[in-house]
Amino acid sequence: MTALHKDAAIAVIGAGAMGAGIAQVAAQAGHPVALFDTREGAAAQAIAGIARQLGKRVEAGKLDAAERDAVLARLSPAARLEDLEGSALVVEAIVENLQVKRELFEKLEAICGDDCILASNTSSLSITSLAATLQRPERVAGLHFFNPAPVMALVEIVAGLASDKAVVDCLYATAKAWGKKPVHTKSTPGFIVNRVARPFYAESLRLLQEGAGDCASLDALLRDAGGFRMGAFELTDLIGHDVNYAVTCSVFDAYYGDFRFQPSLIQKELVDAGRFGRKSGRGFYDYAEGAERPAPQSLPAAAKPACVVVEGDLGPASALVERLEAAGIEIVRRDGAGLIRVGEAVLALSDGRMAAERARDEGLRNLALFDLALDYSKATRLAVAFAADCDASTREAVAGLLQAAGISVTAVTDSPALVVLRTVAMLANEAADAVLQGVGSASDIDLAMCAGVNYPKGPLAWADAIGVGTVLTALDHLQRSYGEDRYRPSLLLRRLHCAGERFHG
Known part of the structure; x- marks a missing residue:
C-alpha cells in the first residue's frame, strides 16, 4: 500500500469550502495542487481565503511564516479542465448531483492519463453509479472528507463495485500520509458516518x-x-x-x-x-442577539440520605455506588437483582423497559429508573423516569441521593430506554448492521464515529463496555414497546450475544 509521492500533482475541482479545504490539506502535505472552478475567479479567491486562514495561524504562533509561504507557493488556480492533464489524482468536490458529476468524470477520463486516480468527495451518491458510464470505472473511488477538511481527521475511502483495490489502497495510504485518519468503506447509502x-x-x-x-x-x-x-x-x-x-x-x-x-x-x-x-437565526433554539438559551430541567434540591441498600451488581453503573460512598453515604450491600433502595424508593438502571412496565413485571413499588452514562464516576446529570405509583417522597429520595454525589437529576416522561441508553443502543445497532453487511470493519466504524463526528466512544466499543447483551435487551424492549421494525436488533448483535463474543477482541 503506497501513498502518492509528494511530487505527484493533485487537482481539486470545486473551489467551495470543501474543495478549498481539500486543496489546502494536499498542499500542506507537500503536493503541487491545482484548483479549478467553473466560476470565473473562484479558484483564485479560494486560494486567497486559504492565505488569510494560514496568516491567522502565523499570527497566533501556530505556523511558521516560511511554511505558510511554501504551502501557498504549491497552490495555483487552473483556468481550464485541460490544465489538469498531468495530475496523479483529481478530487471533485462539486454539487451533489449524479448527472453533473458523471459528466465531469467523462471529461476527465478523456483529459487525464491512464494512471490518474479520479476521486469523488461525495457524501451521499453511489461511487458505483458515478463510475458506471466510464470506460475505466476501476480508477474511480470515493475520498470523502469532513468539513472543515483541514481540521477534521476522518476521511472515508469508498470503494465502488468496479474500484480497483490498488486505487483504493493508494487513496488510503495517501490520506494517512496527509495526516488524516482514513477508514475503508464500500459504496452504500451514507457510507459509514452518515x-x-x-x-x-x-x-x-x-x-x-x-x-x-x-x-x-x-x-x-x-x-x-x-x-x-x-x-x-x-x-x-x-x-x-x-x-x-x-x-x-x-x-x-x-x-x-x-x-x-x-x-x-x-x-x-x-x-x-x-x-x-x-x-x-433560529432552529430548535433562538440565535437572535440577546436571546436566552433555555436551561435544562432539574429536580429541586432534596435532603441527602444517610444510608442506602445496594442489592446485587449494578453492572455498567457499579461506579455510581463508589461515588455515593465517597459522598459520605453509608452503603449496605446485599444479594439481589441490581437495585438501590433508599427509604421506600427503589432505583435501578434502565434495561429498556418503561418504569411502569418493570414495576409491574417485578412487583416493585416506588420504582425509579436511571439512564446510562458514559462514565458514572464523572457524569454530572442523569435522566430518571418514575413509575406511576411514585409519590413526591420517592422523587425527593432519588433526587437527594444523586444530588449528594454531585449529579443533577432530570425527570423525563416514562419512556423505553430513557435517553442515553436508547441513543447508544440504536447507534450500536446500526453500526452492527453496517459490520454485518460489509460496509466497514468494527474498528473502522468506531474510528469513523469518533474522528468524524466526535463521539466520546465508538458505538461498538461502547456496546462491548456495557455488554452486548445489555444493548440487545434494550433493543428487544424498545421493539416490544413500540411494535415497530425501527427497533429490530441486528442479527450480528444477537449472534455475538449467543456466542458470548464481543465486537473487539
Missing part, C-alpha cells in the same frame, strides 16, 4: 415528539451523561436543518423506506418554516 449517525438525531427527535423532555434537557443529558460534545438539537442547529433533513431523507429513500431511517415531522416543520438553525 448512516450510523442517523439514530443520534432520530431518537432525540422522537423523544421530543412524544413529550419525554424539552430540547435543552435532552441535549444536556446527551452531553452531561452521554459524554457527547453536543446534543442532537444543538448539533442539528449547527449543521443546518435543511442539510441534516436532506441527508436523512436521502438515506431513508436509498434504503427503500426502511423505517430505521425515517425522517422526523418535527424537523420537516423547521425546514418548511425556514428555521434552519444558526445560519438562519
Whole structure:
C-alpha cells in the first residue's frame, strides 16, 4: 500500500469550502495542487481565503511564516479542465448531483492519463453509479472528507463495485500520509458516518415528539451523561436543518423506506418554516442577539440520605455506588437483582423497559429508573423516569441521593430506554448492521464515529463496555414497546450475544 509521492500533482475541482479545504490539506502535505472552478475567479479567491486562514495561524504562533509561504507557493488556480492533464489524482468536490458529476468524470477520463486516480468527495451518491458510464470505472473511488477538511481527521475511502483495490489502497495510504485518519468503506447509502449517525438525531427527535423532555434537557443529558460534545438539537442547529433533513431523507429513500431511517415531522416543520438553525437565526433554539438559551430541567434540591441498600451488581453503573460512598453515604450491600433502595424508593438502571412496565413485571413499588452514562464516576446529570405509583417522597429520595454525589437529576416522561441508553443502543445497532453487511470493519466504524463526528466512544466499543447483551435487551424492549421494525436488533448483535463474543477482541 503506497501513498502518492509528494511530487505527484493533485487537482481539486470545486473551489467551495470543501474543495478549498481539500486543496489546502494536499498542499500542506507537500503536493503541487491545482484548483479549478467553473466560476470565473473562484479558484483564485479560494486560494486567497486559504492565505488569510494560514496568516491567522502565523499570527497566533501556530505556523511558521516560511511554511505558510511554501504551502501557498504549491497552490495555483487552473483556468481550464485541460490544465489538469498531468495530475496523479483529481478530487471533485462539486454539487451533489449524479448527472453533473458523471459528466465531469467523462471529461476527465478523456483529459487525464491512464494512471490518474479520479476521486469523488461525495457524501451521499453511489461511487458505483458515478463510475458506471466510464470506460475505466476501476480508477474511480470515493475520498470523502469532513468539513472543515483541514481540521477534521476522518476521511472515508469508498470503494465502488468496479474500484480497483490498488486505487483504493493508494487513496488510503495517501490520506494517512496527509495526516488524516482514513477508514475503508464500500459504496452504500451514507457510507459509514452518515448512516450510523442517523439514530443520534432520530431518537432525540422522537423523544421530543412524544413529550419525554424539552430540547435543552435532552441535549444536556446527551452531553452531561452521554459524554457527547453536543446534543442532537444543538448539533442539528449547527449543521443546518435543511442539510441534516436532506441527508436523512436521502438515506431513508436509498434504503427503500426502511423505517430505521425515517425522517422526523418535527424537523420537516423547521425546514418548511425556514428555521434552519444558526445560519438562519433560529432552529430548535433562538440565535437572535440577546436571546436566552433555555436551561435544562432539574429536580429541586432534596435532603441527602444517610444510608442506602445496594442489592446485587449494578453492572455498567457499579461506579455510581463508589461515588455515593465517597459522598459520605453509608452503603449496605446485599444479594439481589441490581437495585438501590433508599427509604421506600427503589432505583435501578434502565434495561429498556418503561418504569411502569418493570414495576409491574417485578412487583416493585416506588420504582425509579436511571439512564446510562458514559462514565458514572464523572457524569454530572442523569435522566430518571418514575413509575406511576411514585409519590413526591420517592422523587425527593432519588433526587437527594444523586444530588449528594454531585449529579443533577432530570425527570423525563416514562419512556423505553430513557435517553442515553436508547441513543447508544440504536447507534450500536446500526453500526452492527453496517459490520454485518460489509460496509466497514468494527474498528473502522468506531474510528469513523469518533474522528468524524466526535463521539466520546465508538458505538461498538461502547456496546462491548456495557455488554452486548445489555444493548440487545434494550433493543428487544424498545421493539416490544413500540411494535415497530425501527427497533429490530441486528442479527450480528444477537449472534455475538449467543456466542458470548464481543465486537473487539
